[in-house]
Amino acid sequence: MTAGTTPVPGVLEKALRDRRDAGRKLLIAYVTGGLGRDWVEIVRAIAAAGADAIEIGIPFSDPVMDGPVIQRASAEALHSGATPFGIISTLARADAGVPLAVMTYYNIMFRAGHRRMARTLADAGVSGAIVPDLPLDELDGWGEEADSAGIETVLLVAPTTPDRRLRAICARSRGFVYGVGVMGVTGERQSLGATALTVAARCKEETDIPVVIGVGISNPEQARDVVAVADGVVVGSALVHRILEGAGPDGAAGFVAELRAAIDL
Amino acid sequence: MRGPHRRGRFGEFGGRFVPEALVPACEELEAAFAVAWADPTFRARLDDLLEHYGGRPTPVTECGRLGERLGIRLLLKREDLAHTGSHKLNNVIGQALLAERMGKRRLIAETGAGQHGVAAATAAALLGLECLVYMGAVDVERQGLNVFRMELLGAQVRAVDSGSRTLKDAINEALRDWVATVETTHYCIGSVMGPHPYPYMVREFQRVIGDEARAQCYEMLGFDPDVVVACVGGGSNAAGTFAGFVDTHARLVGVEAAGGAAMSNGVAGVVHGMRSRFLQDEAGQILEAQSISAGLDYPGIGPEHAHLGTVGRAEYPSAGDSEVLAAFRLLAETEGIIPALEPAHGLAWIIREAGKSIPEGSAVLLTLSGRGDKDVALVRKLMQ
Numbered sequence: 030m031t032a033g034t035t036p037v038p039g040v041l042e043k044a045l046r047d048r049r050d051a052g053r054k055l056l057i058a059y060v061t062g063g064l065g066r067d068w069v070e071i072v073r074a075i076a077a078a079g080a081d082a083i084e085i086g087i088p089f090s091d092p093v094m095d096g097p098v099i100q101r102a103s104a105e106a107l108h109s110g111a112t113p114f115g116i117i118s119t120l121a122r123a124d125a126g127v128p129l130a131v132m133t134y135y136n137i138m139f140r141a142g143h144r145r146m147a148r149t150l151a152d153a154g155v156s157g158a159i160v161p162d163l164p165l166d167e168l169d170g171w172g173e174e175a176d177s178a179g180i181e182t183v184l185l186v187a188p189t190t191p192d193r194r195l196r197a198i199c200a201r202s203r204g205f206v207y208g209v210g211v212m213g214v215t216g217e218r219q220s221l222g223a224t225a226l227t228v229a230a231r232c233k234e235e236t237d238i239p240v241v242i243g244v245g246i247s248n249p250e251q252a253r254d255v256v257a258v259a260d261g262v263v264v265g266s267a268l269v270h271r272i273l274e275g276a277g278p279d280g281a282a283g284f285v286a287e288l289r290a291a292i293d294l
Numbered sequence: 295m296r297g298p299h300r301r302g303r304f305g306e307f308g309g310r311f312v313p314e315a316l317v318p319a320c321e322e323l324e325a326a327f328a329v330a331w332a333d334p335t336f337r338a339r340l341d342d343l344l345e346h347y348g349g350r351p352t353p354v355t356e357c358g359r360l361g362e363r364l365g366i367r368l369l370l371k372r373e374d375l376a377h378t379g380s381h382k383l384n385n386v387i388g389q390a391l392l393a394e395r396m397g398k399r400r401l402i403a404e405t406g407a408g409q410h411g412v413a414a415a416t417a418a419a420l421l422g423l424e425c426l427v428y429m430g431a432v433d434v435e436r437q438g439l440n441v442f443r444m445e446l447l448g449a450q451v452r453a454v455d456s457g458s459r460t461l462k463d464a465i466n467e468a469l470r471d472w473v474a475t476v477e478t479t480h481y482c483i484g485s486v487m488g489p490h491p492y493p494y495m496v497r498e499f500q501r502v503i504g505d506e507a508r509a510q511c512y513e514m515l516g517f518d519p520d521v522v523v524a525c526v527g528g529g530s531n532a533a534g535t536f537a538g539f540v541d542t543h544a545r546l547v548g549v550e551a552a553g554g555a556a557m558s559n560g561v562a563g564v565v566h567g568m569r570s571r572f573l574q575d576e577a578g579q580i581l582e583a584q585s586i587s588a589g590l591d592y593p594g595i596g597p598e599h600a601h602l603g604t605v606g607r608a609e610y611p612s613a614g615d616s617e618v619l620a621a622f623r624l625l626a627e628t629e630g631i632i633p634a635l636e637p638a639h640g641l642a643w644i645i646r647e648a649g650k651s652i653p654e655g656s657a658v659l660l661t662l663s664g665r666g667d668k669d670v671a672l673v674r675k676l677m678q
């Protein structure tokens with residue numbers, strides 16, 4: 030794709046745009062794939078409770094962008110035998126009713142082979158992919174195969190990203206732009222500080238595709254604060270933490286419903 | 295050896311696969327290193343510290359008795375005699391000076407055997423920087439004395455309890471710290487690994503080993519050695535050594551631990567910011583390395599080595615625990631030098647190959663990357 034051409038929005042971007050343009054704030058929930066026997070039921074339950082899209086973590090042995098909660102969830106899922114293609118084939122039958130994006134580390138894509146992974150995801154009905162250790166400059170191989178399979182590769186913007194680079198990332202990101210709200214890895218935070226809003230505002234100024242802030246958002250109040258500027262939020266560790274504690278589909282859905290209510294206010 | 299190509303690539307290996315938050319810091323470091331490395335003032339300060347503080351140049355010792363036994367001329371590049379007892383100081387002095395130039399007053403480091411941690415703590419003390427060292431909980435246990443050394447030097451040591459609780463997990467934890475603190479912190483990586491510019495920069499800081507050894511060998515032998523050997527964890531002492539000999543006819547040999555042999559048993563992958571070779575399963579999950587030597591207990595290898603091995607300029611065999619222990623004892627008994635377990639891997643390979651793939655009468659240089667003090671308690675236990 031040459032710079033400057035506007036790609037036709039994919040399933041993920043279109044769904045998020047339509048909802049945003051209708052005045053709705055976006056809620057994306059993260060669930061670790063293969064964690065517990067009921068993880069697919071949890072996916073369905075949180076979709077029904079108001080998540081606009083769901084990120085499915087494909088666990089990796091060395092998750093350097095993740096804090097203790099998602100590290101533990103990944104280790105437990107791997108320990109119980111979760112594999113990338115096992116998770117993806119389960120997603121093919123998930124019937125969640127909202128777009129799905131996988132979130133994993135690049136070695137998983139690389140080992141599988143770019144084309145094989147992109148096509149398998151597309152065949153399973155997955156719309157997007159988030160690969161936090163694959164920055165813009167290294168995107169080539171995966172990016173091309175993902176584009177041609179119709180998988181939307183969501184890129185991340187960090188608080189340290191300089192303006193010119195931020196512009197290039199927003200232009201290349203598909204599905205949405207993932208603004209990292211804090212300096213640090215995934216995990217719950219008592220307070221978010223100003224960076225989340227600053228990152229959101231900087232991205233919003235650059236792009237019309239949905240801007241969603243993630244990392245650190247832990248409760249309904251924080252979510253509500255962030256959507257004052259951003260189009261939406263990703264909630265990961267706070268949900269996975271509850272799943273690890275045995276919340277089950279009902280408990281997970283209850284928490285998502287609380288988040289939904291807070292950002293709908 | 296040449297510098298990396300576009301975007302930090304050595305052939306297909308290398309690159310900069312890091313979270314977005316770290317990209318600007320890697321770019322800043324790349325630029326700062328390029329300027330410093332071309333700056334005579336920086337080079338003079340580094341050389342001065344390496345000489346008057348670090349004890350460089352380290353000597354080359356010819357091992358008469360052991361060489362005779364093996365039917366070869368055996369030369370050792372004595373990094374064990376450098377301050378802090380290993381080659382690791384060369385790199386950390388360079389990086390600490392660079393951190394100072396960039397205005398970053400906090401250093402973080404990972405360590406396996408503890409030698410890089412001790413070196414980082416030493417450089418931090420010397421320059422008045424704050425220092426936090428991540429170390430796998432397993433390694434904290436087996437290298438207890440080095441933990442205490444780091445603490446004496448004013449560093450803080452944090453035991454890492456995730457994953458295999460060894461070097462790879464210490465690196466993960468250091469990267470997680472860096473993602474949160476990158477604006478004030480320099481990550482002082484201990485080997486020729488990680489995202490660009492680290493593999494290249496660390497090799498340049500370590501090339502003093504090879505440059506010195508080339509001249510020293512020539513003076514002693516009147517010609518370049520036939521075989522140049524170094525052990526490989528991430529590969530920094532090997533890269534620094536090879537840098538001095540890559541344009542000679544010397545056979546270059548990097549010896550890995552049998553339980554961490556990323557070249558023999560690994561496949562291409564992308565971990566810790568770099569594309570290289572890693573021990574991993576079908577799905578791409580990284581496997582745990584397994585070795586008596588904590589410093590070689592790493593499932594990957596630096597990207598330049600992956601490249602040199604792929605194009606055939608260097609070879610990367612491995613050595614197993616028991617032949618390493620035998621080599622460790624043999625060097626002590628025949629030469630009065632107690633080596634670290636890491637370079638004992640290089641010696642084990644030489645002992646195995648002397649008279650076979652190393653023809654009788656060959657001149658063989660081994661970089662003795664560190665001294666064995668840190669390992670004697672472990673070896674004693676293993677011998678009982």
Ligand SMILES: Cc1ncc(COP(=O)(O)O)c(C=O)c1O
Binds near residue numbers: 381532637663
């Ligand atoms: C004495 C010694 N040699 C070698 C190594 C391995 O590192 P590298 O392969 O980077 O030289 C270590 C690492 O801790 C070490 O302590």
